[in-house]
Amino acid sequence: MQKRYFLRSSALAVTALVATYSIAQDNTFKIGLILPMTGQQASTGRQIEAAARLYMAQNGDTVAGKKIQLIVKDDTSVPDVTKRLAQELVVNDKVNVLAGFGITPSALATAPIATQSKTPLVVMAAATSSITQASPYIVRTSFTLPQVAVTMADWAPKNGIKTVVTLVSDYGPGLDAEKYFKERFLFNGGQVPESLRVPLRGPDFAPFLQKVRDLKPDALFVFVPSGAGAAVMKQFLERGMDKAGIKLIGTGDVTDDDQLNDMGDGALGVVTSHHYSTDHPSPLNTKFVEAFTKANKGLRPNFMAVGGYDGMRVIYEALRVSKGQGDGDALLAAMKGQIFESPRGPIFIDAQTRDIVQNVYLRKVERKNGQLYNVEFAVIKDVKDPGKAK
Ligand code: VNL
Numbered sequence: 001m002q003k004r005y006f007l008r009s010s011a012l013a014v015t016a017l018v019a020t021y022s023i024a025q026d027n028t029f030k031i032g033l034i035l036p037m038t039g040q041q042a043s044t045g046r047q048i049e050a051a052a053r054l055y056m057a058q059n060g061d062t063v064a065g066k067k068i069q070l071i072v073k074d075d076t077s078v079p080d081v082t083k084r085l086a087q088e089l090v091v092n093d094k095v096n097v098l099a100g101f102g103i104t105p106s107a108l109a110t111a112p113i114a115t116q117s118k119t120p121l122v123v124m125a126a127a128t129s130s131i132t133q134a135s136p137y138i139v140r141t142s143f144t145l146p147q148v149a150v151t152m153a154d155w156a157p158k159n160g161i162k163t164v165v166t167l168v169s170d171y172g173p174g175l176d177a178e179k180y181f182k183e184r185f186l187f188n189g190g191q192v193p194e195s196l197r198v199p200l201r202g203p204d205f206a207p208f209l210q211k212v213r214d215l216k217p218d219a220l221f222v223f224v225p226s227g228a229g230a231a232v233m234k235q236f237l238e239r240g241m242d243k244a245g246i247k248l249i250g251t252g253d254v255t256d257d258d259q260l261n262d263m264g265d266g267a268l269g270v271v272t273s274h275h276y277s278t279d280h281p282s283p284l285n286t287k288f289v290e291a292f293t294k295a296n297k298g299l300r301p302n303f304m305a306v307g308g309y310d311g312m313r314v315i316y317e318a319l320r321v322s323k324g325q326g327d328g329d330a331l332l333a334a335m336k337g338q339i340f341e342s343p344r345g346p347i348f349i350d351a352q353t354r355d356i357v358q359n360v361y362l363r364k365v366e367r368k369n370g371q372l373y374n375v376e377f378a379v380i381k382d383v384k385d386p387g388k389a390k
Contacts, residue, residue: 029066029096029319029326032089034082034110035125036102037074040201043227043258044102045074048124048308050296052099055312058291063316064324071095075106082106083113090117096326097122097315100308103200103225104128104172111135118328120318120335124311125226125304128172129387132355137328139335139354141314141347142307143275144385145176145223148251151273151360151380153184156219156249159271163191163217164249167208167232169224170197177223177251180386193217203228205235213244222250226304229254230263237266252277252374255365257302260372267372270365275358276303276344279373288343301343310342314349348382355385 033052035045049072061068071093075082082101089095090113098114099122101107107126111134114121123131123140132138156164166181168174174197182192193215196208203224212220220241224232233255236248248254252274255267278289278300288309292301301309318334325331336351348357360383363374 026094027065027067028069029063029324030069030071030093031097031099031315032086032093032095033070033072033100034075034085034089034098034106035072035100036077036106037072039076041077041102041225041227044125044304045100046299047258047302047304048100048102050292050299051301051305051308052312054292054295055309055316057295059316063319064322066319066324066326068316075102077103077106079105079109083109086110086113090119095119096328097331099311099315100124101126104131107131107138108134108172111138114138120328120332122311122314122335124307126173127176129176129385130172132353136354137332139314139332139349140356141311141349143303143356143358144387145173145251146180146387147358147383147385148273148275148360149177149181149223150184150386151362151383152221152249152251153181153188153190155271155273155362155378156185156221157188157190161190161218161247161249163193164219164221165212165215165217166192166195166221167205167212168195168197168222169200169203169228171200173225174200174223176387181221198224200225203231205232206239209235209239209241212246213239213241216244217246219247219249222248222254224254226253226256226258226302229256230259233263233267242266247271252303252363255363255374257300257374258304260365260374261300263372265367267365268367271362272374273360273362274303274374275360276306277361277363277374277376278302279368279375280344280361281376282343282345284341285343303344306342306344310347313340313342314338345379346382350384353385353388355388357382357384359383
């Protein structure tokens, strides 16, 4: 038993050596981009793939003498599928980097593969604080829920909101949003009479909203993943929650730019905290939005797109700085500490945590030139993930 195990592991070591050798010989640099292209999170996959392709179109497909190849795989946001696809990409395709990851369970399921194969894994979407601690090879270009939730918990009590019911999707990012919002809001003197959790898959918000109506707090704080916001908004308005004097607040996932324009006037005035708005007023963002919209039949880039775009920047720059080495450790070292201007504003990959440090904005839904936007009205600069402090 012992011996057979040993033989098998030395065979694996030989395979690994051969793999390293063939990478060194090969002039391509492969990025395995695993995304939900179908199913409930399909909009996240569509946004990130489009952003990655835009980045390549704008920056060329050759870096430090290597030809970049993007291999896109659809994990349908089922974690077992994500993991299997990652394994195949590492073993068969010999990718240099894994990237994408639409939801937290997909990122967590794949973390051990990054560690074992020493492959950098760039999280472009998933946003539970603990993800970067699941492997030393994980780097994140999206955001964390604690980062944006505490910002809302500081703003709300200064703006007449004293009681809040929280409503979150019942998994990693939702639990982070609930915990960090609530802790900070209570610390600031607010009250949270009830915390509600809805299932991630096929949620029915109706019974939860009814409960909120009965409790009649000053506001309802919501986190649902990208793509689910329109359903929440529709039911919130249908139940006349706004007319009953209950405000809707949340992280910017709920007023997602991918869906916001179709939510109608009922969304006007909703205040959220987030790291990116299509409306962010910077020359770089204006250029980004124009190019993205043009390349994608009028589709607006949302916060997922910007996570994908910046993730590609991190990978390109790491390859350039490490002088074309496909080696995982060299790439990882060159990813840590990157600092640059993103369409969302200045960002920094903290070398210690491998997580993103960025501005968090307070935004209000307004109509501009006939379209609905999250219009930024305040900024908290250089916010680290509060989840790492503990
Ligand atoms: C997650 C977080 C997914 C925030 C999201 O949309 C989101 C996650 C798909 O960590 O699973 O908006």
